[in-house]
Amino acid sequence: MQGKQVYIFDTTLRDGEQVPGCKLNTLEKVDLALKLEELGVDIIEAGFPISSPGDYESVNMISKTIKNATVCGLTRAVQKDIEVAGQALKYAKRPRIHTGIGTSDFHIKGKFNSNREDILQRAIQCVKWARNFTDDVEFYAEDAGRTENEYLAKVIEAVIAAGATTVNIPDTTGYCLPSQYGEKIAYLKNNVSNIDKAIISCHCHNDLGLATANSIAGVINGAQQIECTINGIGERAGNTALEEVVMIIKQHKELGFFTNIQTKLLNPLSRLVSDTMRVPVQPNKAIVGANAFSHSSGIHQDGFLKDANTYETINPDDVGAEGSKIVLTARSGRSALAYRFQKLGFSFTRNDIDVLYENFLQLADKKKEVDEDDLAKLAQEYQPEMSEVL
Ligand code: KIV
Numbered sequence: 001m002q003g004k005q006v007y008i009f010d011t012t013l014r015d016g017e018q019v020p021g022c023k024l025n026t027l028e029k030v031d032l033a034l035k036l037e038e039l040g041v042d043i044i045e046a047g048f049p050i051s052s053p054g055d056y057e058s059v060n061m062i063s064k065t066i067k068n069a070t071v072c073g074l075t076r077a078v079q080k081d082i083e084v085a086g087q088a089l090k091y092a093k094r095p096r097i098h099t100g101i102g103t104s105d106f107h108i109k110g111k112f113n114s115n116r117e118d119i120l121q122r123a124i125q126c127v128k129w130a131r132n133f134t135d136d137v138e139f140y141a142e143d144a145g146r147t148e149n150e151y152l153a154k155v156i157e158a159v160i161a162a163g164a165t166t167v168n169i170p171d172t173t174g175y176c177l178p179s180q181y182g183e184k185i186a187y188l189k190n191n192v193s194n195i196d197k198a199i200i201s202c203h204c205h206n207d208l209g210l211a212t213a214n215s216i217a218g219v220i221n222g223a224q225q226i227e228c229t230i231n232g233i234g235e236r237a238g239n240t241a242l243e244e245v246v247m248i249i250k251q252h253k254e255l256g257f258f259t260n261i262q263t264k265l266l267n268p269l270s271r272l273v274s275d276t277m278r279v280p281v282q283p284n285k286a287i288v289g290a291n292a293f294s295h296s297s298g299i300h301q302d303g304f305l306k307d308a309n310t311y312e313t314i315n316p317d318d319v320g321a322e323g324s325k326i327v328l329t330a331r332s333g334r335s336a337l338a339y340r341f342q343k344l345g346f347s348f349t350r351n352d353i354d355v356l357y358e359n360f361l362q363l364a365d366k367k368k369e370v371d372e373d374d375l376a377k378l379a380q381e382y383q384p385e386m387s388e389v390l
């Protein structure tokens, strides 16, 4: 692999599982954790151990099961949370505690009714507590996206000095523009004296549909870890979609990054997460949506059938998708119709197709999609001398 590695921190089992109706039991979580490890994620955020006995059990079981990936447990900046997480992660080969506190004035005043100095001290303290359990401590500055950069830099410098080895800069409310988020990461790179002792992590939410763009802006500006979920599931509008950032990094080699993800497993795992959590994937979802490799308009179909590169930049096989599809609708063209007939074993001349196309359009205007049965019927009803069944 060439370039700089971007570590993939998967939080499907924690931030993803916070979605209403997505709760998983321990066996389902262990099963997904094994699949995430097979996919090649570097860190699995297994849960929030103090939140419920069930989540404690899941983090504990995942810790015992996972061999290569780091297993991480979330906590608040509360001593008891950290002790419970330390216990839950006891058997992990590579345990990480993810602790932190809100640093924006919205959180400092609105949530904690506190002040910046008090929050700074609590941030330092939680990292010190966590270091009693593991050397791998990640600190999150919740709502960093709306935290003033100067104060954020002060907090980050202090938590690194206290022993944080990864510093997470969440855009918790999905508010930042990519330029703003990128500048925030660059600011920390340039203004935190000990920043080279920690990895900067991006944790972006999708409230404005910018989570993926923000995460990429983050790594371009010096972050080296992306927190993400399969299918982009997560609180409210979700988190950064793992499959999107991984494929952006893979497709855009000029960025100079790589990840350890086995991209052929992306579609199968997307389906498994969707089925297990009972959250359907939107058809137009990048990389893993049912239509991600479907072509339905005549102009696109004609170009695609001449040369796939005209309308596809990703090979469906590279991401474990079923393959490109030529879908027949009232917007489809003659080339697509001829191609689909050919796939069914019917070989028609250009003139035949011209006539059949009119019949097809009449049907397509009535139906959303013309399927194989419809095509067979159209072919049977058409009786010119020139047509020939292969
Ligand atoms: O969105 C967020 O800020 C979080 C933190 C707990 C990391 O999920």
Ligand code: ZN
Residues within 6 Å of the ligand: 015, 170, 172, 203, 205, 235
């Ligand atoms: Zn989050």
